[in-house]
Amino acid sequence: MRKEILDNYEKDAEVFKALGHPTRLFIVHQLAKEDKCVCELTAMVGDDISTISKHLSVLKNVGIVDYLKKGNQIFYRLKLRCVLDMTVCVDDKRVR
Amino acid sequence: MRKEILDNYEKDAEVFKALGHPTRLFIVHQLAKEDKCVCELTAMVGDDISTISKHLSVLKNVGIVDYLKKGNQIFYRLKLRCVLDMTVCVDDKRVR
DNA sequence: CAAGTATTTGGCTTTTTGGCAAAATAGTAA
């Protein structure tokens, strides 16, 4: 039974886990508006750029974002836009 | 700026984080079918009952589930049913 | 090529999480 859990739910859980950090959730919402480079996100959040870079790679590894290179900057882009609907669900709850 | 992130996204992130574990995701899907007591969930998952109890309290603390007592057993119930739609979003992605 | 900017990676420490086992709590029933 353990096996079934791990096989069927692990991938989904990875996505939820990636969204389970306030900074990453903030990043997702910023990228929902428009693509942003790492330095822009770093300036907005205020953490070290290496910290932001690591958050972005967490999001990238589960397919929520991808990126495009422009010159020497890297612009991240929200790829899995349906995660925005997921947040609405959470917000609904909070209102109650 | 840190402040804004923490204040506006921390609550949502807590919910995502609660779903970010395969066992908890499995539990949510079982409860979507019908209420279950801790011992039933324990039997299905195969972990120690104390481990299951902790997973349930994580889900309860963020409002995803609640429970009702019946005799000496405690039946957990899926309260925030919209999380099921959230999973669909994830599955959509995986198909691609 | 060297210098400068942007980003990622590695190393390190601190904090959090997950799991089990044992003790504590709650409820039932003899």
Add this chain to the structure above:
DNA sequence: TTACTATTTTGCCAAAAAGCCAAATACTTG
């Protein structure tokens, strides 16, 4: 009350996550 069952809490340990700094990598430009 005692015994029994169900669940939670506590303590402990190992593993994973988060964050910063420094080093490495990538790209541009002089």
